[in-house]
Amino acid sequence: MSEDHSNSATETTTSTTIDAAIVGGGIAGLWLLNLLRRKGYSVLLFEADRIGCGQTLSSQGMIHGGLKYALSGSLTGASEAIASMPARWRDSLSGKGDVDLSGLEPLSDKYYMFAEAGSLGRLTSFFASKLLRGRIQKLAPARFPDGLSDFNGVVYELDDFVLDTQALLERLLEPVCSLVYNARIGAGDLRRTTDGWRLDLGSEAIIARQLILAAGAGTGKLLGELGFKSPRMQLRPLHQVVARHPDLHPLYAHCLTGLTRSEPRITITTHTDRLTDQRWLWYLGGQLATKGADLNSTDQKVRAYRELTTCVPWIDWDKADLQCLRIDRAEPAQDEGKRPDEAYVEAFDHTLVCLPTKLSLAPDLGDRVLARLQPPIEVKDSIALNLPRAGMGTSPWIQ
Template structure:
């Protein structure tokens, strides 16, 4: 016989787990459906950055100047697989339409309440999960190799400053004093001082899994095969069984678009594939104390504890289940070896995961337009780990008829359905 519950959460990454925990807190009987593959979750492979300043989408106005390099795969921050592009045509059209200063500013204003609530929500969740020591307000560094590259990012700093996001500007000597582990001489850097970081994000997710189980939450381990609306709610069919509930939360990350499509929702979304690999710092090197975005390499260096560094690649646009392409992570690793004193790799193979990406850089949070009892919570892109806990609180409010503390109108699902308006 099918299990029954008040609500089913589809997806066990940071967003899905946070939703499930917050819904348990509201007194609901919750079943979490997830394949149970911890390393496959995007949350596992994250850089661990929790930043109030994560308000500027990838669809930047600077895209137009970089477009020739992007199209030639000559920029390390993006790698295109042209065979995949026809499948994400609505996403690509909407992404290009969003790459304007006016829309960048609009997205920043919409995201600010969400990112401002992210770190406090992480503190609350980490304390309950018994893993507060993994969360530290370290700030994070955005480093530029030349004065020209720094000047080209003036609009970004203007928008951040206009929204009260705190940052310091450092010169070469200031960068060296702040992070002596960096042996590459950067010209300038922006230190976002309000930013926190999570050491070993996968461990945080594991702690949240234990918290959910301790609250009496139930799990069905297996991929979701079907969401079937019924007269009294929903039937969720997985490889491991089925469960009936009045409500469903779709928070399955990069798989959400395909699942929603079975119900007739064709979202303009894409899977951004990303890679990471771990290296040991040389024993004589000072530790790296905060995540560093090397804008010249299009990659991130993030400390994971025990003198380990996680090197993260830029974005790859390709089918979710396509064979790995290690071009970007190999380039990022070569650059990292000239930025830090690294030993050999600690992993046999680079990790690969897929971020659920929306073209305007904002998540999809809200009720489904045509199906009662279905809530969407996906598309967080690069800020899924960061804003997962606050998204969980928002979804729990929506599911129980309360007004969320964070405005969610800009994240409405309707904006990404069908072809975008290009003007």
């Protein structure tokens, strides 16, 4: 770490040089902070609000190998790029990965797909094909998971699993909490210097050799403020639904009944309900959330009720309490607003723009960032700034 004593009229503070300043405390920022610290980089992270309060705490937490993108009946770029991610995450959960998540228990160790008998068409032979061997397994009724014990159709088991994103972020924060500050970084706080970016933070300043923009939707804003015309970003709106009902059992599954396009009709994850005396709530995405993005919340609830009645007919949905939740996915711009296939890292001018595009792709994001960084500079002391620490956010259904 080196010190720079500036004495111009506008720069009276002493600045410390570090390898990287990360802007944004969602999965991208916290994953990278853990990874880079373990590789010996000096790094600080700045979060404008509470940890995870962008997309990450609203995520369904599925760590998937991309089979849900193969519902057109063929393996796509997206499904292949992501295929190795569940194994990478499992390494981390067992303490063997680049990022240590030991001690973190998944909400569910498996993920399922279910459909009314006879409604899958040619997907039935695709799921049974050699191409998918080892990635998907048709279950006998005796092995249906609890949440599908009253279901009379076909069920497949995938090697995907589900994490509680709040527990995940807490686990990631634990070893690095002294490096995570609460500060909104704006263009006015940033200035390019010969060897990186100067960040003016109240009475203090640091020089970061790399500015890592991991601020989700905030990255687009910051790039604009800084006068960068590219990379361009896109926001994909989602209208998620939270279902509360006294008879819910835990279920982690995509419903594929009567599928008419290559996206699960409903994607279900289950979470502890800390707001009511009911034990579980279901958090619902998939086509329900993408196709419902243009609906107001009253119409979205009507649509959710209709979809649930068709897809999960063994529950009486008249007794349900439904709540809607809007959130945008922040991604690099794609032709016609399509979904990107891989984690995105763009490097320019001592800056890395980082968009994982999916929680599952955090290990891929880490690989791409490491490939673009110079070796770390020598760090002699720990760096402590006179700024407040960033606190943890909470999942949107318990607010």
